[in-house]
Amino acid sequence: MIKKLFRFIFKTLLWFILLSIAWVLAYKYISVSYTPLMVIQKVKSNKAYDIKHEWKNIEDISKVLQLAVICSEDQNFMKHRGFDVDAIKKAYLNNSEGKKLKGASTISQQTAKNVFLWPQRSWLRKGFESWFTFLIETFWSKERILEVYLNSIEMGEGVFGAEAASQYWFNTKAKNLSKNQAAAIAAILPNPIRFKANPQSNYISKRKKWILQQMRNYGPFTLKETDESKRD
Numbered sequence: 001m002i003k004k005l006f007r008f009i010f011k012t013l014l015w016f017i018l019l020s021i022a023w024v025l026a027y028k029y030i031s032v033s034y035t036p037l038m039v040i041q042k043v044k045s046n047k048a049y050d051i052k053h054e055w056k057n058i059e060d061i062s063k064v065l066q067l068a069v070i071c072s073e074d075q076n077f078m079k080h081r082g083f084d085v086d087a088i089k090k091a092y093l094n095n096s097e098g099k100k101l102k103g104a105s106t107i108s109q110q111t112a113k114n115v116f117l118w119p120q121r122s123w124l125r126k127g128f129e130s131w132f133t134f135l136i137e138t139f140w141s142k143e144r145i146l147e148v149y150l151n152s153i154e155m156g157e158g159v160f161g162a163e164a165a166s167q168y169w170f171n172t173k174a175k176n177l178s179k180n181q182a183a184a185i186a187a188i189l190p191n192p193i194r195f196k197a198n199p200q201s202n203y204i205s206k207r208k209k210w211i212l213q214q215m216r217n218y219g220p221f222t223l224k225e226t227d228e229s230k231r232d
Contacts (some may be wrong), residue, residue, distance in 0.1 A: 035115055039120065061174045073106075111148060150174075154193075155185055162185075187211055
């Protein structure tokens with residue numbers, strides 16, 4: 001009986017590993033049309049819920065938006081391998097001291113959660129998130145991770161991805177965003193349902209200014225060159 005149980009557990013884990021790897025490899029090449037969050041938001045909505053989403057390749061998403069979300073959400077994105085250890089330590093110390101709770105999720109972790117998992121907070125979800133973060137960092141380039149992130153993240157109520165957000169907030173295409181517009185969209189990411197990129201509250205206006213300053217401090221920004229240098 002015990003042998004059968006262990007055999008069942010082993011087979012289940014093996015199938016999960018193989019299927020999850022196949023899933024991640026498939027999304028390395030094909031666009032992500034729907035995410036679990038899109039489905040969940042639509043199902044639980046008590047009113048008509050129109051999902052606005054249009055996939056765009058990274059080349060069709062403004063460089064300033066790419067930089068803005070990195071400066072806003074994960075300034076060590078190009079350096080870490082999915083987990084920002086320093087940010088995790090700082091968040092732990094901050095939270096243990098009873099200050100305002102802060103997270104330390106990287107863009108890679110957010111991508112893993114948005115594309116493959118559900119939004120509910122739990123240790124089980126966090127474990128799956130770590131596994132999928134490891135997989136996408138292993139099989140995808142940084143460019144692909146950012147591309148999927150910018151196409152799947154929620155940027156307003158029912159608004160998913162850079163193209164839909166650009167059209168919704170500023171009536172322009174993602175590739176034509178200005179620095180101010182990009183920073184405004186990045187500023188609402190902590191809570192895109194509560195905050196608006198346009199018109200902006202005082203809080204979002206201040207946060208946008210901070211992001212613009214971080215963009216100036218960041219220096220030259222590229223994705224492909226960094227990825228290629230890692231292979232040298």
